[in-house]
Amino acid sequence: MHYHIAKGVFDILPQDPDPQSAWKESHLWQYLEGVVRELAKEFGFREIRTPLFETTELFTRSIGTGTDIVNKEMYTFLDKAERSLTLRPEGTAPVMRAFIEKNLEQQSPIHKFFYINPMFRYERSQAGRYRQHHQFGVEAIGSALPYQDAEAIHLLWTLYNRLGLKELTLHLNSIGDQEARQQFKHALKMYLRPHLSELSPESQERYETNPLRILDSKDSQDQKYVREAPHIMDYLNPVSSVHFEQVCKTLDSLGIPYQINHRLVRGLDYYNNTVFEITSNELGAQNSLGGGGRYDGLIKQLGGPDLPAFGFGAGLERIIQTMLAQKTALPEPERSDLLFIPLGDEAAVHCFQLVCRLREQHIKAEMDLTGKKLKNALRYADSTKVRYVAVVGENELKTGEVDLKEMETGTIRHLSLDKLVPHIINSLQLRNPQSSGVE
Ligand code: HAM
Numbered sequence: 001m002h003y004h005i006a007k008g009v010f011d012i013l014p015q016d017p018d019p020q021s022a023w024k025e026s027h028l029w030q031y032l033e034g035v036v037r038e039l040a041k042e043f044g045f046r047e048i049r050t051p052l053f054e055t056t057e058l059f060t061r062s063i064g065t066g067t068d069i070v071n072k073e074m075y076t077f078l079d080k081a082e083r084s085l086t087l088r089p090e091g092t093a094p095v096m097r098a099f100i101e102k103n104l105e106q107q108s109p110i111h112k113f114f115y116i117n118p119m120f121r122y123e124r125s126q127a128g129r130y131r132q133h134h135q136f137g138v139e140a141i142g143s144a145l146p147y148q149d150a151e152a153i154h155l156l157w158t159l160y161n162r163l164g165l166k167e168l169t170l171h172l173n174s175i176g177d178q179e180a181r182q183q184f185k186h187a188l189k190m191y192l193r194p195h196l197s198e199l200s201p202e203s204q205e206r207y208e209t210n211p212l213r214i215l216d217s218k219d220s221q222d223q224k225y226v227r228e229a230p231h232i233m234d235y236l237n238p239v240s241s242v243h244f245e246q247v248c249k250t251l252d253s254l255g256i257p258y259q260i261n262h263r264l265v266r267g268l269d270y271y272n273n274t275v276f277e278i279t280s281n282e283l284g285a286q287n288s289l290g291g292g293g294r295y296d297g298l299i300k301q302l303g304g305p306d307l308p309a310f311g312f313g314a315g316l317e318r319i320i321q322t323m324l325a326q327k328t329a330l331p332e333p334e335r336s337d338l339l340f341i342p343l344g345d346e347a348a349v350h351c352f353q354l355v356c357r358l359r360e361q362h363i364k365a366e367m368d369l370t371g372k373k374l375k376n377a378l379r380y381a382d383s384t385k386v387r388y389v390a391v392v393g394e395n396e397l398k399t400g401e402v403d404l405k406e407m408e409t410g411t412i413r414h415l416s417l418d419k420l421v422p423h424i425i426n427s428l429q430l431r432n433p434q435s436s437g438v439e
Helices: 017-022 026-042 054-064 068-073 092-101 147-160 176-200 200-211 211-216 220-227 237-255 315-326 345-358 376-385 394-400 417-429
Strands: 051-054 076-078 083-085 111-120 131-142 170-173 273-279 289-293 309-314 337-341 365-367 388-392 401-406 413-415
Touching: 017 068, 017 315, 026 111, 026 131, 026 147, 026 315, 051 054, 051 092, 051 337, 054 068, 054 289, 092 131, 092 376, 131 147, 131 315, 147 170, 147 237, 147 273, 147 289, 147 309, 170 237, 176 200, 176 211, 176 220, 200 211, 211 220, 220 388, 237 273, 273 309, 273 417, 289 315, 309 315, 337 345, 337 376, 345 388, 345 394, 345 417, 365 394, 376 388, 388 394, 388 417, 394 401, 401 417
Parallel strands: 337 365, 337 388
Antiparallel strands: 051 083, 076 083, 111 131, 131 309, 170 273, 273 289, 289 309, 388 401, 401 413
């Protein structure tokens, strides 16, 4: 009996046998997560961890009943007490729930959270689109200043720069307040009405349920109508307009290039004013590396205090895929420094002691545990790319000397077992003076 992985999800392995799946190797995820954590810290964001599932209503209320996520994509189930629960399809609503539930506004006027979490959406699986994906997200609560918008966008832009990503486009738009959107929705429907029967079936459906989403339709049938559609920016009130101008000005002062994209509306209902998305032309149809915006009404709508907020989510799968496609500098997989291969029981006892001593010195040492033929031990050494190998048999125990083989160069050094530990420490220090072999 063979079990298969469920559709639309993937394993992250130390090494994936398929070269096309290199983006699923754990050392790349650890590297990316490390850079993310460091950067979030530099910008003053602190980590929040919320559960994998929440009550279903939290998501329907916040994301919106006319959205694809709520309509088609949620993993919803009843627990044994018949409560409706949903696997987290996105990170904002759970953070708001935690913020409200714990009365965190009493603690401080501003909160800046970040998270790295798996998200679950029942989507049509295709390249770049998964049923479990991972997001680095930030949620900044309490500031209505345009600097807050600019800070979060700057953070994401800096992340991509630090990772060495190139040729990215920052799309920026403002969708104003509820009143502006209401007026714009009306204008958009009036404009589209005469062409309704020529629009794609999906857009025809959205005409009633969520007309703004017609603007970001990728269907070729819709393009010529969407291109000429009215701009939401023309419906903003003066406060929204000034806010947007200030966001743009701050991004200008930071030297961050952007494009005003009148078609950018985002797929979740909670946004107001600034919205943004960063795309890569390396990714094909699913080209959004990250996106977000301001959501000033959401906390109140969920029963909390009336506080402004801004946040984004960025897909880790797509970031790693772009890094590989653009051949950015990537770390090597983690490897052990030394593998002892004992031949026989007495040698095993001795090697086990040696390995423990080396680990006390923070040297990554292992003893072969295949316990079978030398060939198997060497296969293990090869596949894990260990730096040094020492075979210890009866003869070595008798003489107290071993051959230490450097696997990369094939160089062999004859050493007394006593000198082995200082020798390894020395050579690792020479290789990497800062870390003294400890990573
Ligand atoms: P979102 O645009 O739905 O926003 O998702 C954010 C990012 O997650 C996308 O830009 C993309 O990189 C990645 N992503 C989304 N769905 C998938 C998928 N099925 N497979 C692979 N990657 C995916 C949100 O979720 C908002 N909560 C962002 C936010 C936070 N807004 C304010 N705060």
